[in-house]
Amino acid sequence: MLKKLTTAAAVLSMGIAASAQAGTLDDVKERGMLSCGVSTGLAGFSQKDEKGNWSGMDVDVCKAVAAAVLGDANKVQYKPLTAKERFTALQSGEVDMLSRNTTWTLTRDASLGLNFAGVNYYDGQGFMVSKNLGVKSALELDGAAVCIHAGTTTELNLADYFRANGMKYTAITFDTSDQTRAGFESGRCDVLTSDQSQLYAIRIGLKNPSNAVVLPEVISKEPLGPVVRQGDDAWFNVVKWSLTAMIEAEYLGLDSSNADKMVKTGSPEQQRLLGVEGDSGEKLGIGQKWAYNIVKQVGSYGESFERNVGKGSPLQISRGQNAQWNKGGLMYSNPIR
Amino acid sequence: MTNASSSTKGQGSAPAFYNNPHIRAVFYQILLVAALGYFLLTIIGNTLANMEARGIKTGFDFLTTTAGFDILMSLIPYDASYTYLDTFYVGLLNTVLVSAIGIVLATIVGFIMGVAYFSPNWLIRKASVVYVETFRNIPLLLQVFFWYFAVLAALPNARNSLNLGDAFFLNIRGLYLPKPLEEPGAMVVYVAMAVAVVGTWFFVRYAKKKQDLEGTQLPTFRISLAILLGLPILATLVMGVPFHLEYPELKGFNFRGGITIIPELMALAIALTIYTGAFIAEAVRAGIQSVPKGQTEAARSIGLKDSKIMKLIIVPQAMRVIVPLLNSEYQSLVKNSTLATAIGYPDLFTVFVGTSLNQTGQAIEIVFMTIAVYFAVNMTISFCMNWFNRRVALVERK
Numbered sequence: 010m011l012k013k014l015t016t017a018a019a020v021l022s023m024g025i026a027a028s029a030q031a032g033t034l035d036d037v038k039e040r041g042m043l044s045c046g047v048s049t050g051l052a053g054f055s056q057k058d059e060k061g062n063w064s065g066m067d068v069d070v071c072k073a074v075a076a077a078v079l080g081d082a083n084k085v086q087y088k089p090l091t092a093k094e095r096f097t098a099l100q101s102g103e104v105d106m107l108s109r110n111t112t113w114t115l116t117r118d119a120s121l122g123l124n125f126a127g128v129n130y131y132d133g134q135g136f137m138v139s140k141n142l143g144v145k146s147a148l149e150l151d152g153a154a155v156c157i158h159a160g161t162t163t164e165l166n167l168a169d170y171f172r173a174n175g176m177k178y179t180a181i182t183f184d185t186s187d188q189t190r191a192g193f194e195s196g197r198c199d200v201l202t203s204d205q206s207q208l209y210a211i212r213i214g215l216k217n218p219s220n221a222v223v224l225p226e227v228i229s230k231e232p233l234g235p236v237v238r239q240g241d242d243a244w245f246n247v248v249k250w251s252l253t254a255m256i257e258a259e260y261l262g263l264d265s266s267n268a269d270k271m272v273k274t275g276s277p278e279q280q281r282l283l284g285v286e287g288d289s290g291e292k293l294g295i296g297q298k299w300a301y302n303i304v305k306q307v308g309s310y311g312e313s314f315e316r317n318v319g320k321g322s323p324l325q326i327s328r329g330q331n332a333q334w335n336k337g338g339l340m341y342s343n344p345i346r
Numbered sequence: 347m348t349n350a351s352s353s354t355k356g357q358g359s360a361p362a363f364y365n366n367p368h369i370r371a372v373f374y375q376i377l378l379v380a381a382l383g384y385f386l387l388t389i390i391g392n393t394l395a396n397m398e399a400r401g402i403k404t405g406f407d408f409l410t411t412t413a414g415f416d417i418l419m420s421l422i423p424y425d426a427s428y429t430y431l432d433t434f435y436v437g438l439l440n441t442v443l444v445s446a447i448g449i450v451l452a453t454i455v456g457f458i459m460g461v462a463y464f465s466p467n468w469l470i471r472k473a474s475v476v477y478v479e480t481f482r483n484i485p486l487l488l489q490v491f492f493w494y495f496a497v498l499a500a501l502p503n504a505r506n507s508l509n510l511g512d513a514f515f516l517n518i519r520g521l522y523l524p525k526p527l528e529e530p531g532a533m534v535v536y537v538a539m540a541v542a543v544v545g546t547w548f549f550v551r552y553a554k555k556k557q558d559l560e561g562t563q564l565p566t567f568r569i570s571l572a573i574l575l576g577l578p579i580l581a582t583l584v585m586g587v588p589f590h591l592e593y594p595e596l597k598g599f600n601f602r603g604g605i606t607i608i609p610e611l612m613a614l615a616i617a618l619t620i621y622t623g624a625f626i627a628e629a630v631r632a633g634i635q636s637v638p639k640g641q642t643e644a645a646r647s648i649g650l651k652d653s654k655i656m657k658l659i660i661v662p663q664a665m666r667v668i669v670p671l672l673n674s675e676y677q678s679l680v681k682n683s684t685l686a687t688a689i690g691y692p693d694l695f696t697v698f699v700g701t702s703l704n705q706t707g708q709a710i711e712i713v714f715m716t717i718a719v720y721f722a723v724n725m726t727i728s729f730c731m732n733w734f735n736r737r738v739a740l741v742e743r744k
Contacts, residue, residue, distance in 0.1 A: 092704065093700055093703070093704050096704070096707055097709055100400070100402065100709075116705070116706075116707070117707070119401075119403075120401075120402070120403035120706075120707055121402060121403075121707040122397070122400040122401040122402035142599070150599075151598065152597065152598045152599050152600055152602065153598075153599045153600070154519060154599065154600060159690070159696075159700055159701055159704070160700060160701055160703075160704030160705070161704075164415040164416075164701060164705075165414045165415055165426075165705065167415075167416075168414055168415050168416050168425075168426035169414070169426070172425075172426055172427070178416070179418060179600070180415070180416040180417065180418055181418055181610075181690055182418070182690050182692075182696070182700075182701065183690050184687065184688070184690075184700075188690075191495070192690075195495075195499040195518060196503045196518045197499065197518055197519065197609070199599045199600075238400065239400060239401040240399070240400055240401060
């Protein structure tokens, strides 16, 4: 009996220990499939069409990693997660990475056993109100009922903002983005608060988008980015540099349409990114054409932005702080060499 | 060896201690407990070690840090500057509140519907059957959604509230009631209430004793009601009504003042009441049917009315069947109250396992605390119901 129990305990503990140390990169290669945690549906970032195809800026990061590691951007298994589920799913190894409009904060970075692999969207929290309230500024919201998505930094920023301005409010929390929108539409709350990008996405999902206005105030910094488990540096590097390659490609003027041409005629910097020169792939433990695959199959950061949330999308969000650093934005890629 | 020596000493001496079956039994029990303890300690130790290796924070220190988020409804003072431990209490009290409301209302609905099954009136009888079969067979989550998203969300907005005498308002944000505020002298009314309750208790005992000794019946119910209502009302009038009402008023976006009952609480309480009520109705029906028909016939033969037969003969005997069933229905209700998370009612599960867990990331500690709470609450219910069960069982034996 005792022997059986100790064996069971040993097996269990070894199981836990093994999954803690295993290399995610090897797992993904062996599986031939990347498991990527995305949102349950958020226009422009991760959404599923009628045919079951996922698209969006966050989805493009998943695709970029799959293209870099497996050579095929479509070898991704998307796991829709609510805000409350996401970290547990990543910690427990249910997903290889999280690309789910997640704000990079100290608590999450330092106490959850996670690492943020960069920023793919600089966001900030804002407010959306119904037009007939006649509210022009967030400072007029004293006494309002506010709908929020549970388990987000939004909940904390909201409390800070109202406290700092001596205003009262009622917080009504919902589990998913859709439920939050339903709460706003039914009139349960006066205000919906979320990251600005999400507000625009939620707004176009309303039955009558012109009835809602987004207020000008941005009350927080929300750097959103992909997340991996702490203590797996090889995988951390792959995800970090896959995102970097997208940003670098835009900086270098590469995109999915000219990648093939530039392999032959590009500048040394372009050719190095595309894997013609150098051994960046070898250093990361993936194929030499990793960045070429990203650019060719997913596109540059700029392409992804315009296609999903910018000019090519119903959201029509301008680049703003998400422009390249040399064009007044914050997107800055570390050198790939 | 031992066997040989014991045989030489004759049959009267006891076998060696390790051959004693009682000692052996205890020894193996201890061994099993030790093995289980070791197993659990290994698991806990391993989990902690691995979590540390992965850089996940552990321990209960987070309970004393500021939570920084607000909660829709709280029975105790709370705002974003309170700690995570306070969010635990807020959630716990909200769970207890919705469970208590659900248990009381479901019991009332269940008893009425269960007894209605035996009504001589065809319509009432069928209504009971339809109620039980409908609500027992629809998933509770669906019922919660129905009340929240279909019924309550269809109410008008704050400006077009349903208005009853400018004191009661019902809209999509909730039910607004006037709130009685105390003035000096209110204490006298509270004392009168307490006196009324104690007085009623003594009166009921006196009436029962009188009936046992003399066989005369007093109109116990009417007199009790008169004491319970009359004394506080008298005290209120004598003190010149030491209360005034604070009416809810539409200011800015919402109603302010008065008491607000949020729609999330209403939807959850209604759904739990109606769902559990259907099961309690079945328990009551089973209990009543378990009383042999001869009891009714005997009661009729001594000239009791049908309503008296139900109250004095059937229900007291049925209780011994009903109470154990009620126990498990009440426990289910408490557990089912976690469906609050689907509509955002801030119960323990929504607030603590939902938001607090997400903000701190300390899943194991928080889930463990929450499990302990539901366990403790249900053990308490079980304890009370078992006590009550012993009482009704004793009454039956007399």
